[in-house]
Amino acid sequence: MRLVNTLEKPLELPCFLAHLAGPLQMTASLSPTSAQPSFDRRSPRIFVFLDPLVFTVVPEGPGRGLLEFGERRGDARSLKGEIEFPVASELTPEAPFEHIIFNEQYSTCAFCHADETRAPDVPFARAFESVALRPPDRAVVSVDELRSEVQSCDAASDPYRCAMLHALFDRDGVIQRDFPESYGTL
Structure with missing residues (x-):
C-alpha cells in the first residue's frame, strides 16, 4: 500500500509493477476459473x-x-486482498480488503479458496484468510516462455498487454519460482 500511495496518480497497474524492486521471482499459469x-x-x-x-x-x-x-x-493459508487499477487517489489501509467483500461472512475469494475465516490480527478491516492454492503443474507457463512473449509483443496492436509484460521483464533478473508443495490445487 505504501508504494501505491507514494506513486503519482492516476496510477496504472503497469506503472506500479515497473516500480517493484527486482530481481522478481515469478511463475505463471493458465487459470480459467480465477477472478x-x-x-x-x-x-x-x-x-x-x-x-x-x-x-x-x-x-x-x-x-x-x-x-x-x-x-x-503458515504452510497452507493466506490473507487475501485486491486493488483495482487505475488508482485515482491515495488508498486507505482497509481498501484492499473491502474491495473483495461478498457479504458479512465471506469475501469473493471464498468461492475458490476453502475454509475462509476472519483475520483477527487485522482489526482495522474486514479481512479474511483461507486456504492458499497453487496452479496445477499442467497449467504452469514458464518464465522463459513468458519472456519470449515480451520479445514478440506488438505494442501498436496490443499496448496494455505489452506494457504489463515490459513492466515485469524490463529489469535485471526475473527468476522462475515454484509454489510451496504444501499449497493445494483447485
Whole structure:
C-alpha cells in the first residue's frame, strides 16, 4: 500500500509493477476459473513472489486491472486482498480488503479458496484468510516462455498487454519460482 500511495496518480497497474524492486521471482499459469481468468499461454496469470506477499496479475482479459494478493500465513493459508487499477487517489489501509467483500461472512475469494475465516490480527478491516492454492503443474507457463512473449509483443496492436509484460521483464533478473508443495490445487 505504501508504494501505491507514494506513486503519482492516476496510477496504472503497469506503472506500479515497473516500480517493484527486482530481481522478481515469478511463475505463471493458465487459470480459467480465477477472478483473473487466463485462457492462453500468451497472457497467463502471473504470480510475483515478494515474500510474504504473492501478487497476481493478468496482461489481458476481464481481470487485467486487478492486483490480487495473498500474504502467506503458515504452510497452507493466506490473507487475501485486491486493488483495482487505475488508482485515482491515495488508498486507505482497509481498501484492499473491502474491495473483495461478498457479504458479512465471506469475501469473493471464498468461492475458490476453502475454509475462509476472519483475520483477527487485522482489526482495522474486514479481512479474511483461507486456504492458499497453487496452479496445477499442467497449467504452469514458464518464465522463459513468458519472456519470449515480451520479445514478440506488438505494442501498436496490443499496448496494455505489452506494457504489463515490459513492466515485469524490463529489469535485471526475473527468476522462475515454484509454489510451496504444501499449497493445494483447485
